[in-house]
Amino acid sequence: MQYKDYYKIMxxxxxxxxxxxxxxxxKLARKYHPDVSKEKEAEAKFKELGEAYExxxxxEKRxxxxxxxxxxxxxEDFRPPPNWDEGFEFKGGGFTGGDAGIFSDFFEQLFGRAGFRPSEYGARGFHARGQDTHAKIYIDLEDSVHGSTRNISLSAPATDAQGHVQVKQRNLNIKIPKGIKPGQHIRLTGQGNxxxxxGKAGDLLLEIAFNPHPLYRVSESDIYLDLPVTPWEAALGAKIKVPTPxxxxxxxxxxxxxxxSKLRLKGRGLPAKTPGDFYVALQIALPPxxxxxxxxxxxxMQQELDFNPRLSLGV
Structure with missing residues (x-):
């Protein structure tokens, strides 16, 4: 995926x-409009210009x-930095996903996610409820397993009197409920616009994502661990200690x-009314x-064991 320099394009x-x-x-739309332009590759440049302007x-998008x-x-070959969108507070910039295919992969990667949509509370009036705002926050797996209280920092864009976009910061203490899963939301009433x-203030909806964990993976409510075992433990059986959250x-x-091979520890995944399970995937580690x-x-072993791991391949 190629990086788009929208400022250079415009x-x-x-x-x-x-x-x-x-x-x-x-100015540039008049120059590159395909109906009137004589510029080379005007149509492609006009499309690129439209994306940059969007x-x-x-x-918020800017x-x-x-x-x-x-x-x-x-x-340049581009991948978004890890957690680049953490704590970015927005109310929606108008991209609804209905224009998929019009914009580049670069645009889709950054703004095609569900969060960048107009708020459901878009009404305007003298006594109107404020818009909901959204932000994505990253927590540790242990925050979900045990529940916790976290201090988070949010960044929200605003335009000053001169027309420049500035980012304002605010800090909030939030409670992380036990068992919350990636993709779920915490609603903070009255913390929106x-x-x-x-009219009452809108709400702030915090989308939950998990930080990468050095040991575990999470799928829905289940937790997975790749567990190294020795060849003799796998072959003869053993009783070993396994770390869990x-x-x-x-x-x-x-x-x-x-x-x-997967072994299941029932009910040791994320806590819930029906808790998830903890799965151990055996990884046989060979001694040097x-x-x-x-x-x-x-x-x-080579001399005494009649063993051919490629027998099923016919060789």
């Missing part, structure tokens, strides 16, 4: 005002895009266990053969 500096962005779009005209930094070059007149447990490895003694052990 021939603008990164500190351009919102009015300057509008003027630049009108982002830069909207303070602030999110600016988070990626100014060190990328147009056309202020209402008009005597709630402490070590003793696990019985059945004899003749195979690579990738660096010393003469270690090599001799392998040579003895």
């Amino acid at each position: 021939e603008l500096s990164r500190n351009a005002t919102q009015d300057e962005i509008k003027r630049a779009y009108r 982002v830069l005209k909207d303070p 602030a999110a895009y600016d988070r990626l930094g100014a060190n990328w070059k147009a056309g 202020p209402g008009s007149g005597s 709630e402490g070590n447990v003793d696990l019985k490895i059945p004899p003749n266990s195979r690579q990738g 053969a660096n010393t003469e003694r270690e090599k001799a052990v392998y040579q003895k």
